[in-house]
Amino acid sequence: MTALDERTGTDPSSGTGWTPVCPLERLQPERGVCALVAGEPVAVFRTHDDRLFALHNVDPFSHASVLSRGIVGDLGGTPVVASPLYKQHFALETGRALEDSGVGVATYPVRVVNGTVEVGSP
Amino acid sequence: MKTVVVVGHGMVGHRFVESLRRLDPDGTWRVVVLAEENRPAYDRVALSSYVGDASAEDLTLDGHDPRVELHLDEPVTAVDPVARTVRTGKGRDVAYDELVLATGSVPFVPPVPGRDLEHVFVYRTLDDLDGLRAAAQRAVSTAGAGRRAGVVVGGGLLGLEAANALRRLGLSPHVVEMAPRLMPVQVDEGGGALLQRLVSDLGLRVHTGVSTSSIARDHRGGLTVTLSDGTELDASVVVFSAGIRPADALARAAGLEVGERGGVLVDDRCRTSAEHVWAIGEVAAVRGRTYGLVAPGYAMAEVVAERLTGGDGRFTEADLSTKLKLLGVDVASFGDAHAATPGALEVTLDDPVAGTYAKLVVSDDARTLLGGVLVGDASDYDTLRGFLGAELPGDPMSLIAPAGGEAVGFEALPDAAQICSCNAVTKGALVEAISSGEATTVPQLKACTRAGTTCGSCVPTLAKVLASCGVEVSTALCEHFTRSRAELYEIIRVTGSTTFSEIVAQYGTGRGCDVCKPAVASMLATLAGGHVLDGESATLQDTNDHFLANMQRNGTYSVVPRLPGGEVTPDGLIAIGEVARDFGLYTKITGGQRIDLFGARVDDLPAIWRRLVDAGFESGHAYGKSLRTVKSCVGTDWCRYGVQDSVGLAVALELRYRGLRSPHKLKSGVSGCARECAEARSKDFGVIATETGWNLYLGGNGGFTPRHAELIASDLDTTTLVRTIDRFLMFYVRTADRLQRTAPWIESLEGGIDHLRAVIMDDSLGICAALDEQMAAHVAGYADEWAAVLDDPEKLARFTSFVNAPGVPDPTIEFVDHLGRRVPAGMKDGQPTDLAALGLGGVPITDGARIPMGAPA
Ligand code: SRM
Ligand SMILES: Cc1cc2nc3c(=O)[nH]c(=O)nc-3n(C[C@H](O)[C@H](O)[C@H](O)COP(=O)(O)OP(=O)(O)OC[C@H]3O[C@@H](n4cnc5c(N)ncnc54)[C@H](O)[C@@H]3O)c2cc1C
Ligand code: SF4
Numbered sequence: 001m002t003a004l005d006e007r008t009g010t011d012p013s014s015g016t017g018w019t020p021v022c023p024l025e026r027l028q029p030e031r032g033v034c035a036l037v038a039g040e041p042v043a044v045f046r047t048h049d050d051r052l053f054a055l056h057n058v059d060p061f062s063h064a065s066v067l068s069r070g071i072v073g074d075l076g077g078t079p080v081v082a083s084p085l086y087k088q089h090f091a092l093e094t095g096r097a098l099e100d101s102g103v104g105v106a107t108y109p110v111r112v113v114n115g116t117v118e119v120g121s122p
Numbered sequence: 123m124k125t126v127v128v129v130g131h132g133m134v135g136h137r138f139v140e141s142l143r144r145l146d147p148d149g150t151w152r153v154v155v156l157a158e159e160n161r162p163a164y165d166r167v168a169l170s171s172y173v174g175d176a177s178a179e180d181l182t183l184d185g186h187d188p189r190v191e192l193h194l195d196e197p198v199t200a201v202d203p204v205a206r207t208v209r210t211g212k213g214r215d216v217a218y219d220e221l222v223l224a225t226g227s228v229p230f231v232p233p234v235p236g237r238d239l240e241h242v243f244v245y246r247t248l249d250d251l252d253g254l255r256a257a258a259q260r261a262v263s264t265a266g267a268g269r270r271a272g273v274v275v276g277g278g279l280l281g282l283e284a285a286n287a288l289r290r291l292g293l294s295p296h297v298v299e300m301a302p303r304l305m306p307v308q309v310d311e312g313g314g315a316l317l318q319r320l321v322s323d324l325g326l327r328v329h330t331g332v333s334t335s336s337i338a339r340d341h342r343g344g345l346t347v348t349l350s351d352g353t354e355l356d357a358s359v360v361v362f363s364a365g366i367r368p369a370d371a372l373a374r375a376a377g378l379e380v381g382e383r384g385g386v387l388v389d390d391r392c393r394t395s396a397e398h399v400w401a402i403g404e405v406a407a408v409r410g411r412t413y414g415l416v417a418p419g420y421a422m423a424e425v426v427a428e429r430l431t432g433g434d435g436r437f438t439e440a441d442l443s444t445k446l447k448l449l450g451v452d453v454a455s456f457g458d459a460h461a462a463t464p465g466a467l468e469v470t471l472d473d474p475v476a477g478t479y480a481k482l483v484v485s486d487d488a489r490t491l492l493g494g495v496l497v498g499d500a501s502d503y504d505t506l507r508g509f510l511g512a513e514l515p516g517d518p519m520s521l522i523a524p525a526g527g528e529a530v531g532f533e534a535l536p537d538a539a540q541i542c543s544c545n546a547v548t549k550g551a552l553v554e555a556i557s558s559g560e561a562t563t564v565p566q567l568k569a570c571t572r573a574g575t576t577c578g579s580c581v582p583t584l585a586k587v588l589a590s591c592g593v594e595v596s597t598a599l600c601e602h603f604t605r606s607r608a609e610l611y612e613i614i615r616v617t618g619s620t621t622f623s624e625i626v627a628q629y630g631t632g633r634g635c636d637v638c639k640p641a642v643a644s645m646l647a648t649l650a651g652g653h654v655l656d657g658e659s660a661t662l663q664d665t666n667d668h669f670l671a672n673m674q675r676n677g678t679y680s681v682v683p684r685l686p687g688g689e690v691t692p693d694g695l696i697a698i699g700e701v702a703r704d705f706g707l708y709t710k711i712t713g714g715q716r717i718d719l720f721g722a723r724v725d726d727l728p729a730i731w732r733r734l735v736d737a738g739f740e741s742g743h744a745y746g747k748s749l750r751t752v753k754s755c756v757g758t759d760w761c762r763y764g765v766q767d768s769v770g771l772a773v774a775l776e777l778r779y780r781g782l783r784s785p786h787k788l789k790s791g792v793s794g795c796a797r798e799c800a801e802a803r804s805k806d807f808g809v810i811a812t813e814t815g816w817n818l819y820l821g822g823n824g825g826f827t828p829r830h831a832e833l834i835a836s837d838l839d840t841t842t843l844v845r846t847i848d849r850f851l852m853f854y855v856r857t858a859d860r861l862q863r864t865a866p867w868i869e870s871l872e873g874g875i876d877h878l879r880a881v882i883m884d885d886s887l888g889i890c891a892a893l894d895e896q897m898a899a900h901v902a903g904y905a906d907e908w909a910a911v912l913d914d915p916e917k918l919a920r921f922t923s924f925v926n927a928p929g930v931p932d933p934t935i936e937f938v939d940h941l942g943r944r945v946p947a948g949m950k951d952g953q954p955t956d957l958a959a960l961g962l963g964g965v966p967i968t969d970g971a972r973i974p975m976g977a978p979a
């Protein structure tokens with residue numbers, strides 16, 4: 001997760017581990033996209049308050065690569081995405097499933113560099 | 123430590139041990155159980171399910187306490203009440219301080235010659251059923267032409283259960299009953315006559331008023347059963363179910379007093395004539411009377427467990443109500459079913475056409491319910507039984523008249539009404555558990571009151587009790603909106619709001635979720651119009667609406683072009699076929715008279731639709747909560763019976779209502795005559811042609827709770843028909859709950875279908891002009907969603923697997939060829955059925971051409 005303060009310059013801790021994904025304006029608030037990051041499908045979301053989140057795209061309940069296509073909202077104040085298949089909710093901040101805290105998906109760092117959304121390694 | 127010895131580990135012995143353990147948490151009693159059967163107690167009431175899906179484990183009664191010494195396969199052979207010991211079949215002597223006899227009953231087998239032959243059974247234990255099953259299987263597998271028969275001697279409750287079991291084992295059952303009707307104990311003459319007709323319709327052959335004279339082995343190894351009227355029946359198995367006798371031999375031998383008609387005589391504290399010896403369950407004759415049901419046995423078990431732990435329980439009343447559903451026929455009897463009470467009056471409603479019979483027995487002033495019999499439809503059983511002994515809320519006839527269920531409000535039930543008869547749980551006890559906060563769900567209610575844990579027939583009523591006690595079934599849409607869908611609809615309609623952000627900010631909290639967003643999107647589609655993927659609307663849509671296709675279990679999509687009325691031209695078929703072939707899609711005819719193309723990647727959807735739109739197709743809205751299909755039959759065009767042009771009307775209706783977003787999906791059908799080949803009465807709105815016009819039926823559906831649509835008006839001309847449907851749909855869109863189909867919606871309207879008729883045909887609310895106007899706006903504003911997407915580069919940009927690698931196919935999606943069927947690879951564990959492997963011969967998909975595998979072209 002990152003706030004949308006436009007960053008320029010390189011992140012010293014990052015090395016080459018950032019994959020450019022798309023221009024920021026391609027991300028419609030509260031709707032995800034899927035990006036290919038080092039061969040893995042990653043869902044990237046932008047919330048209504050312009051925060052960015054990235055989660056692995058494979059829904060652990062159905063094993064289908066679909067989380068980016070879920071509805072984004074909040075439950076009890078936690079920002080979540082609902083899996084489009086069986087509707088379990090995943091917290092955008094932690095990747096944990098609200099219905100079963102033993103299940104979750106990996107989260108990835110996201111940032112915006114010169115107007116481009118980038119996803120880092122998990 | 124004192125020792126209690128329990129003889130018999132049946133349902134009641136088990137309950138006694140459980141209760142004692144509960145009341146004696148410190149374990150001051152040593153419990154020794156001596157059991158004749160070779161397995162721990164199981165649910166005998168559900169015995170018949172053992173010939174179906176249930177295994178012996180499923181039926182085992184739960185929770186064996188390790189502190190209980192349970193000796194299986196070790197019956198008691200003698201009791202010495204003076205020495206206070208019992209002797210077991212293994213020659214052991216076991217001393218007791220208290221002895222509890224719970225030996226149950228044995229089936230009564232009348233002295234018919236041949237009753238000891240092989241393949242003659244009784245119906246009481248799992249071992250009996252194992253034997254019966256083996257014999258039935260042998261008979262079925264060696265059968266030549268025709269089915270094998272089985273004969274059940276006894277047409278009571280258990281006999282009918284046994285007959286049903288035979289049927290499930292593949293045999294044709296005959297039932298022989300000496301009395302002039304089936305279930306003579308529970309059911310009166312009128313009910314018995316209907317019951318016989320209903321079960322005969324289902325393939326049971328019933329012989330009443332005759333007895334079984336003899337059973338003999340025939341020359342082919344089967345059995346010949348001869349009845350008292352000379353009839354000879356060929357049978358593979360015979361099952362005796364002619365009643366039960368208390369298993370009181372042990373007690374008799376020990377010199378205990380027995381009842382006049384058998385059973386160990388006990389008082390209302392379950393004490394036998396010998397000191398320190400108790401009897402419970404079917405073996406006990408409480409003040410001379412035995413009980414062949416489990417509930418009174420459980421009550422006796424509680425009495426003795428209480429008394430051994432210092433309490434003072436007494437066996438009071440016993441509810442002998444019975445309800446069963448056999449072969450799909452409801453039978454219920456409760457209270458004084460035979461009107462034995464002096465002065466009792468009977469109120470009877472016999473409807474041979476509907477196949478229902480109902481009788482209430484009431485006190486001489488017709489105010490108190492004493493008992494009743496229901497055959498064919500026992501849905502009022504739980505409520506009626508609750509009124510036993512209580513003053514009736516209305517005229518008895520109104521309770522059993524067809525709309526009676528509604529008149530008998532559940533709330534009106536007295537607290538003492540028994541809801542669960544198996545476990546003697548009253549409405550009061552349930553309400554108590556709910557109001558103390560102990561239970562807020564049905565599973566919790568079951569756990570803390572035991573209600574619903576035996577035969578399960580009261581479980582639906584438990585839900586009603588919950589609902590009737592503040593456990594509020596909230597109408598709030600979700601955590602973001604305290605209002606119901608209908609209220610929000612009115613707000614949006616009146617305020618003219620057009621965005622979710624605006625609505626949630628003003629009338630809700632938070633940012634919404636997958637429940638309220640699609641619901642608001644649907645309302646905005648009706649009220650504000652516009653494309654479902656315009657602006658913020660796109661973020662509200664369920665995945666299916668977002669990609670205008672149905673997501674399948676592996677993340678691919680299915681594509682369903684609209685085929686209005688199920689009509690399709692040869693060129694149309696060819697175009698669909700070519701698209702399927704070129705994109706490697708699996709094709710199937712749906713249950714809605716159209717063609718589904720499965721396995722499309724999200725990236726391919728635009729190209730697929732480009733081709734379909736060019737060939738003249740448009741979205742079928744299989745993805746939306748919206749109009750699906752209007753099924754048709756061929757009608758006057760071709761059919762020799764058709765009286766109107768059903769295809770023409772179906773096509774017109776489908777075109778009129780296509781794209782209409784609604785609380786749930788909408789389906790329709792039009793049949794060209796009363797033969798009803800389009801199944802219109804199973805649709806939300808169904809139309810059936812008459813000589814002079816159309817009959818309109820509303821509120822039908824298939825699915826989870828099938829409902830037949832109800833007639834709202836007959837012989838309508840086409841203009842009136844369409845106007846009535848317009849109003850029906852718009853009124854539904856306006857007032858129904860989210861995901862509420864039309865049938866439950868109509869039910870929820872006060873006044874039901876009559877109210878609906880008043881609103882949409884007589885304009886009783888004065889809203890018809892508005893409804894008409896809204897439908898006119900919908901019809902005028904319709905545009906094909908897919909064509910619009912294809913013309914809009916911004917919308918098209920969504921259709922990529924990877925935003926940073928357009929054109930790269932999703933590597934997680936793979937297909938395999940299974941028996942010529944293209945299916946998702948490696949998902950779930952469900953495997954396609956391989957008929958060849960089952961020895962049934964593989965049937966390939968028609969048309970020699972196989973679906974091409976591998977990457978789509
Ligand atoms: C494709 C099809 C099965 C087939 O291969 O034949 C089908 C497929 C699905 N049905 Fe159906 N139903 C299909 C005909 C039916 C029918 C038969 C009919 O329409 O005559 C019924 C019973 C009639 C009725 O609806 O009253 C039917 C009753 C249901 C129900 C139960 C609805 C109910 O009120 O209980 C659901 C569940 C729901 O909607 O909540 C359902 C839900 C579904 C869903 C949407 C399940 C899902 O959420 O993934 C399936 C996905 C469709 C898709 O394309 O991905 N489907 N479904 C049929 C498509 C018909 C069409 O051309 O559009
Ligand atoms: C097919 C079927 C369907 C039924 N459906 C219903 C229904 O819908 N509703 C309802 O209320 N009731 C129903 N019943 C009746 C219900 O099962 C009985 O009322 C209940 O099981 C009685 O419990 P019990 O413990 O008294 O006797 P049982 O369950 O018969 O248990 C007695 C046990 O004692 C054992 N035993 C006998 N003698 C000795 C001995 N000398 N030493 C050691 N052990 C001994 C027996 O082997 C048996 O295991 C049905 C019964 C059957 C067979
Ligand atoms: S019946 Fe069930 S499995 Fe079959 S299509 Fe309908 S929803 Fe899917």
Ligand code: FES
Binds near residue numbers: 542543544577579
């Ligand atoms: S009535 Fe049988 S479990 Fe409640």
